[in-house]
Amino acid sequence: MPRLSRLAVVALVLAGAAPVAAQNYRDVTDTERSVRGYFGANLQVSFPQGEFDQFVGEGVGVGLHGTFLLGGSGHVGLRVAGSWIQYGRSSERIPFPGLPGISVDLTTSNDIYSFGVGPEFQAGSGALHVYGYGTAGFSNFRTSTQAEGSSNTNPFAESTNFSDWTWALAGGGGVMFQVAYGRTPVWIDGGLRYQGHGRTRYLREGSLDTDNNGNVVLSPIESETNMLVMHLGVQVGF
Structure with missing residues (x-):
């Protein structure tokens, strides 16, 4: 040619x-x-701060949130967030009353359920975005016990041993890096928040016991319950 x-x-x-x-x-x-907003899901690790650090260790959990952008700039939005963090867990195997040779597993978990709403601000262009936010809401500190057979994982009984509600204020921020485009854009999301609750009553590992008559004995702690929470997950635009 x-x-x-x-x-x-x-x-x-x-x-x-x-x-x-x-x-x-x-x-x-x-x-x-x-994009009118974002939906996010992430894994979380909590680090107790101050007085709370004297009584409990690190926790793990998951978080979900939605950010609804306001106006036409795409930089200001309303954030609605919820999370679950477990800061304690213990298990023991005991004989089932009245049935010789039968044992059950008792698992006691210490959990924090949180919900908050507040403003979010974003900045950046291209694939990289940074954001900051503040939320106000509430948290539930709950300790529950469930019983299950030693050869299966389906509990046949569950009881809430202790529960305390308190206000929750959080402030944090993070970085988003876009990894998918098109009609369903996706960002990898990593960040940090400080969450404060003030003084709260709660149980930790060892705060729940039984006496000689089989009655449950609770030893709740009252302290500040502030914590630092790291997260890593994804956000999807909608």
């Missing part, structure tokens, strides 16, 4: 590819502009 003919073919191919690339770019940017 003559050189001029080859150049003409290349020019035609590039001319045809340019509108397609431009359309793909418009699709991506249009999708970014059309």
